[in-house]
Amino acid sequence: MVGNKTLLEVKGLKTYFPLDEGLVRAVDGADFEIQQGRTLGVVGESGCGKSVTAQSILRIVPPPGDILEGELLFHRYSKEGDAFSMADVIDLAKLDPRGREIRTIRGNEIAMVFQEPMTSLSPVHTMGNQITEAILLHQETSKAEAREKALDILHRVGMPKPSQTIDSYPFELSGGMRQRGMIAMALSCHPSLLIADEPTTALDVTTEAQILDLMRQLQEDLGMAIMFITHDLGVIAEMAETAVVMYLGKVVERADVDTLYYDARHPYTQALLRSIPRITEDRRKWLEAIRGMVPDPYNLPSGCPFHPRCRSAQGECREVEPPWVEVEPDHWARCILYADSTTATAQG
Amino acid sequence: MISFIARRLVIMIPLLALLSIVSFTIIQLPPGDYLTTYIQQLEAGGQVVDEAEITRLRAQYGLDQSVYVQYLKWMGGIFRGDFGRSFHWQAPVMDVIMDRLPVTLILSFSSLVVVYVVAVPIAILSAVYQYSVFDYFATLFGFIGLAAPDFLLALVISWLFYLLTGAMVTSLFSLPFRDAPWSLAKFVDMISNVWLPIIIIGMAGTAGLMRTLRATLLDELGRAYVTTARAKGLSESRLLLKYPVRIALNPIFSTIGWLLPALINGGVLVGIVLNLQIIGPALMQATLSQDMYLAGSIILILSVLTVVGTLISDILLAWLDPRIRYGEAN
Incomplete structure (x- = not known):
């Protein structure tokens, strides 16, 4: 069942919330793909736009939030014998969020598991x-x-x-x-895609391990793709084949999980990985934390939103929007450090 | 569940006995009795009251006996269905109450229905389209309805009614039917008059229910289970009615039992202003003239209805909300 076929393409997704206090750019440029039968991990701190990305896909973003730009291309395949043939591509971003079409997809082709199993059930x-x-x-x-x-x-x-x-x-x-x-x-x-929004965050570690095992088992049995949202890098390593890292609404890095762990390029990803405690390390050493605070969502820093907390920040970072660069095949990062790479694109 | 109801019924017995004593005590609290008030009235009218006559009346009404004997006699009568005599009406208390009960029930019940039928949909729309023009109008109406006292509303509306139609709202019945026995024609006549008191009596209730339900519903609309239902592919209207509205209505439907005494005793001031032949004003008059058996009986009936209503509410709540039902079982 598992083939290298694209199930969902997210291109330049921007979901904004016009609030009285100002415009919140909850998702401000997310690009990734989900392959059929595979697992994509989405990591980031609280408030980085992981959940809103998931809500955008199902078109259940709570008002006043709305998708401003971008495409959510959902590929449907019809099964003929053993071979999958592409039936049609549908842009979820263009659908009426209250319409019949999106409702036949919700819960049927794309389903979601929520964080709090107590409050999420009636x-x-x-x-x-x-x-x-x-x-x-x-x-x-x-x-x-x-x-x-x-x-x-x-x-x-x-x-x-x-x-x-x-x-x-x-x-x-x-x-x-x-x-x-x-x-x-x-x-x-x-469903062909299961979105799991921090499904184990509210559970204790033993139960978490059981649920993660269960999800992997079910994926093998039923063949659905999983978009696994978490703030836990360890869980991503266990569950996903590829992962994206989000910071303040932007996908800052995307790679397969091994590459991400051993060869992270974006300074934010590198900082996240350094802040994980390691059992082999000297216990008297201070655990590294990312300096500074997550900025106020109403007043995001100009240029690269990470520059006030970034070790490698340069003068330019304050003004220039960092480019989305393919640093190696299938390994993308949104950072000015790699702007010279040949495959740089001008995407915001 | 059955043992729960049985237990509650058993507890009700001593509670009701206690309530009857309290009711009777309240009636006895003001100094003097019906005859003192009666004599005062006669003297105010310039009549001379014969001392022997008073003693005769006092004996006839049993007012010369001790309070305990009066209470026991009254209670003994109640078990035989005799609530005593009304001094003022010169008739059995039961007759005075039964005379007013049909109209009272029709009036209270229809205003209750109006309250729910009007308030629930408005509250749902108001919460779903929060801060819309509709919501602002509903809110404005809600505040007016809550703030305006019902007797004032009764005065203003009947004045407006007079200005517009030239007719006065003086009773539930037009003149030819006022003393006639019940008939279809009398009923039709009442329907044509009853809407005004219904609006006035229902106004405050509608406004209150609307505000409460809107607030609870707003609370529920933001809950995670609503998002879950939406993510399942349910249409907005279906998921609204099945989940948040259902849950927000639970506490409201389950308090319906508490309205039981209000059904009997509702609209006292409106009843006085509009001259309605209902029980509320009769109770007030009875307490003023120290018509003790009439007042005591109405208060006792109200207390019983309160107790029964609370039981009904508890049963409804357990039936509607599994969290409470199962909590009881454990």
Whole structure:
């Protein structure tokens, strides 16, 4: 099932929030691709625009936020025998966020798992009700069939005693079970892309490991692509093949995971990696932190937004928007240090 | 659930006994009794009151007995369905109440329905389109409705009604029907008059419910489960009704039981201003003239309804919200 076929292309995505206090450029230039059946990791600090990027793809950005620019090209393949043939490409950014077309994609072809499995599930509806709802919405099945399917998917996500838990309310389940239910809900219609927005952040480490294992297993079984959003570089290393690093709404670096860990080019990525504690290091040494604070979103620094905190900042960084440069094949960075590279493009 | 209801019913028995004592005590609190007030009225009218006559009346009404005996006699009667006699109306208390009950219930019930039917949709639209022109209008109306006292509203509206139509709102019935027994024609006549009191009595309730529901709904609309439902592909209207509206309505529907006493005793001031033959004004008059059995009986009925209403609310809440239902089981 896994082929090197593009599933989603995000090109120059800009999602802004015009607030009373000023314009917040939540996503201000995101470029990446998600391959069919593969996992893309998205890393960054809180407020860097990871979640808004995900919301933009599903077109569920909360008002007053809206997509200003960019393309979200979603490739649909129709299955004919063993071969996949490209059926059509649809630009999600052009769809009416309340329209029928995007609603047939949501929960059906692109599904999402949220961070807080407690608050993200309705407290007054049973797990079964919330899972079968998606199935009944997107597939023409009877209620009894939908319940069968819900039981099957609950079984697949390793929910203990599915025939009991299906009639449980979320508050009766543990955090890990709730997140399993959430994943079951997202996978109930066999989406081709699963967006996981910090799915393990609210869980303890043991449960986190179980959920991560489960997601990898399900990906093998069902073949969906995963966009895995996290602030945890360790989780990315475990889950993803390629990763993008975001800072203040911009994708600053994109590479496969190994390259990113061993040969990071953007000063921000390098600083992030230095701030991870290592078990081999001298324990008396101070852990390195990125100096300075994340700037106020209403007053972003001019030029490269990272320059006030950057070790390698030069005078130019204050004025010039850094170019998006392919520093090596399939390894991109948004930094002036690599502006001389031959493949520099003028993209914002 | 059944054991929960049974337990609550058992607790109600001593509670109601206590309530009856409290009701009776309240009635006895003002100095004097019905006869003192009656004599004052007669003397104010320049009549001479015969001492022997007073003693005779006092014995006839049982007012010469001790408070405990009066209470026990009254309670004994209630168990036989006899709430005592109203001094003022010279009739059994039950007759005085039953006389007013149909109109009272029709009036209260229809204003309640109007309150919910008007307030719920406006509140939903107001919350979903927060800070829209519609929301501002609804908010303005809500503040006026909450701030304006109902008797003032009754005066202003009936004055406006008079200016516009030349007719006076004086009662629920047109003159020919006022003393006639119930008939279809009388009912039709009432329908044509009842809308005005309904609007006035319902105004404050509508405004209050609207503001409360709008606030709760705004709270719920921002919750993560709404985003989850949207990410599932549900249409906006379906997800609104199934998730946030359902959850925001829970506390409101579950407090419906509390409205039970208000159904009987609602609109006292409006009733007085518009001269409506409902129970509220009768209670007020009875307390003023120390018509103790009438006042006591109405207060007792209101207390019983409050207790029953609270039980109904608790049952509704448990039924609507699984979090409470299961909490009880554990």
